[in-house]
Amino acid sequence: MRRLPILAPIFALTLGLATAAHAQGVTDSEVKIGGSTALTGPGALVGIAHDLGEKIATSEINAAGGINGRKVVRVFEDDGYVPARTVTTVRKLLDVDHVLAITASSGTASTMAALLMMEEQGVPALQTAAPNTVMFSPMHKTLFVVGRAYGPGTADFVKFLAARKPGAKFLAIVQDDDYGDEVQAGYEKAIGDLKLTNVGVLRYKRGQKDFAAEVLKAKQLGATVIVSGGIIAENVTIAKEAKRVGLEAQIAMLWSGRLPQTIDLMGEAGNGIIAADYVGDFDEGAGKALFEKARLYLTADELTKLNRYSLTGYVGARLLFDAIGRCGREVTRACVVAKLETTSNLDMGGLTSPISFTPTSRISDLSLRYTMLDWSKKAWVPIN
Amino acid sequence: MPASLTRTHHPSRRRALPLLPFAILVAIVLPYLTNAYALGFATTILITAIGVVGFNVLTGWTGLVSLGYAGFFAVGAYTEGVLATRYGWPLLATLPAAAVVAALVSVLVGAPSLRLRGLYLAITTLAFSAIISHVILLAKPLTGGSRGLSVARPSLLGIPLKTDAAIFWLCAASLLLAIWLAANIRRSYLGRAFFAVRDAETAARVLGVDVIRTKLLAFALSSAITGFAGALFALNQRYLNVENFELLLSIEAVSILVVGGIGSIAGVIAGTVFMVLLPELARLAFNAIGGSLADIGGAQEIRGVIYGLVIILFLRFAPDGLIAFWTRAVAWLRRWPLTG
Structure with a gap:
């Protein structure tokens, strides 16, 4: 009992001394930025890749002399994809590390958990991995979302599929959460707009592992195009189950599962799957050039961990560096927010379509590109 | 009422009372001495301690092994969130409401679980937690479902609780209240009935203890305190x-009881401080060593390994928890220099 009063001031003073450093993460020689994402656990596939993408962008700009002469220093925290931990890690980034901006937070729940704290301190924050509507509608002053919102993205995707497969019978399998709601809304909008044939929308419980019932139902209903609204493991399971029961439908999925790792997981069952994404790949075009550059900054082991989330991480970092650069030598959080919201057609060299925000919009809706999984090449091949 | 269950004595109160002014002083000045990050940790310690003080009533004192802590904590948190945010209730209403709702829910869970003990009760309460998660997801208009719920910080007696320091002080006052409440219950007839049910249920029944009522009260009281902690978590x-x-x-929650010392309020506090700070201390240690270990220190999984290792070590070498070290140290000092 007596230990608590003794420990508390010691702990407080120890950590309190750390606050004496510079405010807002800017000194004459460096700019400090921070991120919090899952570096361990099931979400690490995403978090580590994102971290590496930022690492490439940071190494690249530092090699070129930094931003207006200031080196970029990154502090990255592991929140294990647990929102309560994100609150702690972001609090550390803001109050101990005094970062200028937050470049990443795991997912929607994690971002929302830390959002009030970031808003109150006017911290510029980016979300490039989970473009969920809740993060930009209603608009949050300091949070900037890069990607294609799930709802409109799904609508675009269904229209693309309808053009490829005239007369198709569509079916959607969606998760019973806000992500699933958005996918379903976009799906139904496209179905309504184009008067397509919808044979069903099947909702599954988040965390579900077995999709035999959903796939058999799709077969029974005669679906010829299945919009698979899973994240990663769900899409893999649906593809394998469809192969097992001999369902000859075109399977289509959004970007979250479009990873090199899922190609191996799906095996031959993944052959021919179509995916939509707002970033490219590391094995073609601008992505290939970036991969060559990454060899300079990453270890061989790190190179194997790159995926689409590395590209979103890289793009987000580049966007932030551009805004900081436009602030000149007077870099403040308010200035970076002001520059971010006036970003107009920022060219990402073909990794994504140009990025833009306005003072009244915090989503940079990017164009989608479509790829098909070619099992023989073990690659996602562009089809548009 | 059996005489053996009504006798009271206050040795722990006598020991703790001199510390009270010091604890209050520390609580008052701490927000002025430290940054928000450290204050956040201190607040987390306070909230966790309150919750586990409640959990200790059920598992430590009454011997009912529960894995429903997260469920009752969630009920309290969402009651606070919904009433404060959706209905604009004042804090003096939302905090008691969170405790009452958690207590009522616990009676619903507790009633059919009365004949269960050990693993069976643990599984039943675990199932309850899973049900609560689904209810939260389904009650979307109230809870926001999977999208979540932003919680408004209400005012207390007209003073807005906008700052982290205000929340810290509220949590500190709440912990003192929870400790006072638990310590008094422990010394009461009810507290002794809890221990009697835990140690010898049949003997307690023979002595006139209403076992069913006692177990239900343990469930309700434990969940009320845990729900209250959940409400503070939401704020x-x-x-x-x-x-x-x-x-x-x-x-x-179970780990904190094991590490601190099952059944002891002081053990709960010691266990909470230890378990909440352990991952952070591990991170600082890894960072101090530097190199690739600094990266490992930031990883949640390595923290989990340390966490698990400490629990195993405590179970193997110090099953009575941290509080037993303290008790032995005090006894040794009292006898010193007569002891070797």
Whole structure:
């Protein structure tokens, strides 16, 4: 009992001394930025890749002399994809590390958990991995979302599929959460707009592992195009189950599962799957050039961990560096927010379509590109 | 009422009372001495301690092994969030409401669980936590479902609780209240009935203890305090999502009891401080060593390994928890220099 009063001031003073450093993460020689994402656990596939993408962008700009002469220093925290931990890690980034901006937070729940704290301190924050509507509608002053919102993205995707497969019978399998709601809304909008044939929308419980019932139902209903609204493991399971029961439908999925790792997981069952994404790949075009550059900054082991989330991480970092650069030598959080919201057609060299925000919009809706999984090449091949 | 269950004595109160002014002084000045990050840790310690003080009533004192801690914590948190945010209730109403709702829910769970003990009760309460998660997801208009719920910080007697320091002081006052309440209950007839049910249920029945009523009261009281802690969690976090209330939260509560010393209020406090600070201290240690270990120190999984290792070590070498070290040290000092 007596230990608590003794420990508390010691702990407080120890950590309190750390606050004496510079405010807002800017000194004459460096700019400090921070991120919090899952570096361990099931979400690490995403978090580590994102971290590496930022690492490439940071190494690249530092090699070129930094931003207006200031080196970029990154502090990255592991929140294990647990929102309560994100609150702690972001609090550390803001109050101990005094970062200028937050470049990443795991997912929607994690971002929302830390959002009030970031808003109150006017911290510029980016979300490039989970473009969920809740993060930009209603608009949050300091949070900037890069990607294609799930709802409109799904609508675009269904229209693309309808053009490829005239007369198709569509079916959607969606998760019973806000992500699933958005996918379903976009799906139904496209179905309504184009008067397509919808044979069903099947909702599954988040965390579900077995999709035999959903796939058999799709077969029974005669679906010829299945919009698979899973994240990663769900899409893999649906593809394998469809192969097992001999369902000859075109399977289509959004970007979250479009990873090199899922190609191996799906095996031959993944052959021919179509995916939509707002970033490219590391094995073609601008992505290939970036991969060559990454060899300079990453270890061989790190190179194997790159995926689409590395590209979103890289793009987000580049966007932030551009805004900081436009602030000149007077870099403040308010200035970076002001520059971010006036970003107009920022060219990402073909990794994504140009990025833009306005003072009244915090989503940079990017164009989608479509790829098909070619099992023989073990690659996602562009089809548009 | 059996005489053996009504006798009271206050040695722990006599020991603790001199510390009270010091504890209050520390609580008052701490927000002025430290930054928000450290204050956040201190607040987390306070909230966790309150919750586990409640959990200790059920598992430590009454011997009912529960894995429903996360569920009751979530009920309190969402009651606070919904009433404060959706209905604009004042804090003096939302905090008691969170405790009452958690207590009522616990009676619903407790009633059919009365004949269960040990693993069976643990599984039943675990199932309850899973049900609560689904209810939160389904009650979307109230809870926001999987999208989550931003929680408004209400005012207390007209004073807005906008700052982290205000929340810290509220939590500190609440912990003192929870300790006072638990310590008094422990010394009361009810507290002795809890211990009697835990140690010898049949003998307690023979002595006139209403076992069913006692168990239900243990459930209700424990959950009320845990629900209250959940409400404070909601105020501190300001955003609720079902992912905050997973099984690990219940495991942590059990771990704190084991590490601190099952049944002891002081043990709960010691265990909470130890378990909440352990990952952070591990991170600082890894960072101090530097190199690639600094990266490992930031990883949640390595922290989990340390966490698990400490629990195993305590179970193997110090099953009575941290509080037993303290008790032995005090006894040794009292006898010193007569002891070797």
